[in-house]
Amino acid sequence: MTEALRAEWTKLRTLASTGWLLLGAIVLTVGVSAAVAAAVHVTSRTGQDPTKLALTGIYLGQTIPAVLAVLTISEEYGTGMIRTTLTAMPRRFVLLAAKAVNVAGLTFVAGCLAVAGCLLVGRLLLPGAGLDPAHGYALVSISHSSTLRAAVGSVVYLVLVALLSLGVATVVRDTAVSIGVVLAVLYLPPILAQAVSDPLRRHLEQIAPMTAGLAIQATTDLRSLPIAPWAGLGVLAAWAAASLLVGGMLLRLRDA
Amino acid sequence: MSEPIIEVTDLHKRFGSAVALDGMTFTVAPGRVTGFVGPNGAGKSTTIRVILGLDAPDEGTALVCGQPYQHLQRPLNQVGALVDAAALQPSRTGRNHLLWMARSQDMPTSRVDEVIELVGLGSAARRKAGGYSLGMRQRLGIAAALLGDPPVIIMDEPFNGMDPEGIIWMRRLLHSMAVEGRAILVSSHLMSELQDMADHVLVIGRGKVLADASVDELIAHASGDQVLVRTSAASEAAGALQRAGNAARVIDGNTISVSGLEAQHIVEVLSQAQIPFSEVTAQRASLEDVYLQLTSGEAEFRASSDRKAQS
Numbered sequence: 001m002t003e004a005l006r007a008e009w010t011k012l013r014t015l016a017s018t019g020w021l022l023l024g025a026i027v028l029t030v031g032v033s034a035a036v037a038a039a040v041h042v043t044s045r046t047g048q049d050p051t052k053l054a055l056t057g058i059y060l061g062q063t064i065p066a067v068l069a070v071l072t073i074s075e076e077y078g079t080g081m082i083r084t085t086l087t088a089m090p091r092r093f094v095l096l097a098a099k100a101v102n103v104a105g106l107t108f109v110a111g112c113l114a115v116a117g118c119l120l121v122g123r124l125l126l127p128g129a130g131l132d133p134a135h136g137y138a139l140v141s142i143s144h145s146s147t148l149r150a151a152v153g154s155v156v157y158l159v160l161v162a163l164l165s166l167g168v169a170t171v172v173r174d175t176a177v178s179i180g181v182v183l184a185v186l187y188l189p190p191i192l193a194q195a196v197s198d199p200l201r202r203h204l205e206q207i208a209p210m211t212a213g214l215a216i217q218a219t220t221d222l223r224s225l226p227i228a229p230w231a232g233l234g235v236l237a238a239w240a241a242a243s244l245l246v247g248g249m250l251l252r253l254r255d256a
Numbered sequence: 257m258s259e260p261i262i263e264v265t266d267l268h269k270r271f272g273s274a275v276a277l278d279g280m281t282f283t284v285a286p287g288r289v290t291g292f293v294g295p296n297g298a299g300k301s302t303t304i305r306v307i308l309g310l311d312a313p314d315e316g317t318a319l320v321c322g323q324p325y326q327h328l329q330r331p332l333n334q335v336g337a338l339v340d341a342a343a344l345q346p347s348r349t350g351r352n353h354l355l356w357m358a359r360s361q362d363m364p365t366s367r368v369d370e371v372i373e374l375v376g377l378g379s380a381a382r383r384k385a386g387g388y389s390l391g392m393r394q395r396l397g398i399a400a401a402l403l404g405d406p407p408v409i410i411m412d413e414p415f416n417g418m419d420p421e422g423i424i425w426m427r428r429l430l431h432s433m434a435v436e437g438r439a440i441l442v443s444s445h446l447m448s449e450l451q452d453m454a455d456h457v458l459v460i461g462r463g464k465v466l467a468d469a470s471v472d473e474l475i476a477h478a479s480g481d482q483v484l485v486r487t488s489a490a491s492e493a494a495g496a497l498q499r500a501g502n503a504a505r506v507i508d509g510n511t512i513s514v515s516g517l518e519a520q521h522i523v524e525v526l527s528q529a530q531i532p533f534s535e536v537t538a539q540r541a542s543l544e545d546v547y548l549q550l551t552s553g554e555a556e557f558r559a560s561s562d563r564k565a566q567s
Contacts, residue, residue, distance in 0.1 A: 007360030079343065081343050086309070087337050090325055
């Protein structure tokens with residue numbers, strides 16, 4: 001297993017795209033959060049969640065770790081390198097596990113930096129938008145336990161989205177189709193949820209990976225959430241585990 | 257002969273309705289180059305993929321060093337394979353391609369640089385592999401196969417895209433590795449590529465082995481031990497050889513064909529009978545002739561069974 005981990009790490013490390021994608025994920029996530037924080041203007045004294053606003057960038061930024069995870073295996077099918085990989089590492093569950101650990105690790109590091117950037121941007125920009133103690137809102141700070149949970153949870157969220165994407169790509173094999181499937185799994189349920197009414201909408205938001213997973217970002221008005229924060233992250237974890245399991249089984253059963 | 261190092265037993269595999277392997281059975285012994293030859297679609301690549309654990313057979317087993325490939329610990333130390341030279345990510349350098357492979361077997365980086373020098377890729381090793389010519393990719397693939405210094409080398413169509421110089425280099429390399437005691441299995445759809453290099457040949461057609469013999473045996477079998485004798489006294493010569501108990505046939509006024517007797521003995525018989533002759537030539541079929549004989553029979557069989565299926 002150690003050897004497989006080092007081999008997969010060497011593969012990721014020696015592609016220029018890995019670094020660019022991770023940098024892109026950080027810039028995009030923080031950039032979107034900054035744009036939203038700069039654009040928002042609040043007059044009411046309630047109803048806003050500064051932490052959640054500060055972390056808005058995750059909505060878009062998550063696509064990049066997803067693409068990185070997809071490429072980790074779909075590029076190998078696309079180029080035929082999977083055959084070289086499997087002759088070097090014929091134990092296929094071990095191979096997928098090694099890919100998962102590396103993708104998760106890199107996403108974790110990039111996620112920590114992105115989330116820290118988002119919180120900093122929130123702290124600096126949101127008071128200017130009327131979200132300050134004078135208007136009844138606390139400054140964004142991880143010394144608040146709910147903000148710390150939202151921050152840690154957002155990093156875990158990104159890691160789980162990457163793992164979900166890796167599993168999808170292991171099943172699908174083709175890069176473009178895999179990215180399409182991942183985007184559909186993430187963004188389609190929230191769009192569909194807007195088209196239907198309760199209780200169907202609530203159920204959809206409880207089981208969909210993105211809406212359930214992002215419940216972890218809420219710090220105010222938790223009762224209105226479709227699902228509790230940690231339970232929501234658990235739903236996303238179940239999606240990621242299922243996708244890796246199906247991917248692992250198919251990787252084992254199918255011809256390379 | 258030492259123990260077989262690759263053992264393929266009764267492999268069957270279908271892709272939908274197409275039969276790819278139909279009872280493929282053979283062994284590969286160390287210390288020689290075994291040619292694996294057959295027309296495109298005969299099942300060579302599928303067999304190699306099954307040996308390497310990439311494809312699963314419907315039935316049958318393929319063992320390397322007594323084990324299924326998936327059970328080998330650090331397999332690159334036991335089997336070096338060149339399956340598809342394009343099987344790499346073009347944006348990674350050649351050296352880094354070998355580096356991840358070395359890491360997967362816990363080999364030192366110094367071994368990577370050794371094989372790069374061995375295949376003569378030194379100056380290009382730090383360039384992206386996507387910019388390599390097909391011949392350079394083949395060399396990189398060969399470097400990958402040699403990385404673990406394995407006792408078994410399997411190469412699928414290694415001559416594809418190589419220039420004549422590369423082909424000569426490759427033949428010498430494979431031959432020297434066989435002399436070192438390794439088992440070498442080399443596939444090709446062209447028998448001519450294997451002539452003068454393979455010691456043993458497996459001729460494949462329609463998913464099974466048509467012939468499994470040494471190169472000398474194959475050629476002797478196809479030639480039928482024919483010797484041609486040129487003589488101005490053809491009928492006397494034929495008579496003398498027949499009296500000595502051999503089948504001799506007059507082909508034209510001054511040529512006879514003799515079977516079952518070596519050229520040297522023919523010379524003795526004719527000299528004793530004081531019959532003049534100008535030339536005694538052993539007829540040897542080329543490996544290519546043998547291959548065409550074997551595989552054309554297979555093509556006929558295919559055509560006739562197709563007709564049967566239609567009627």
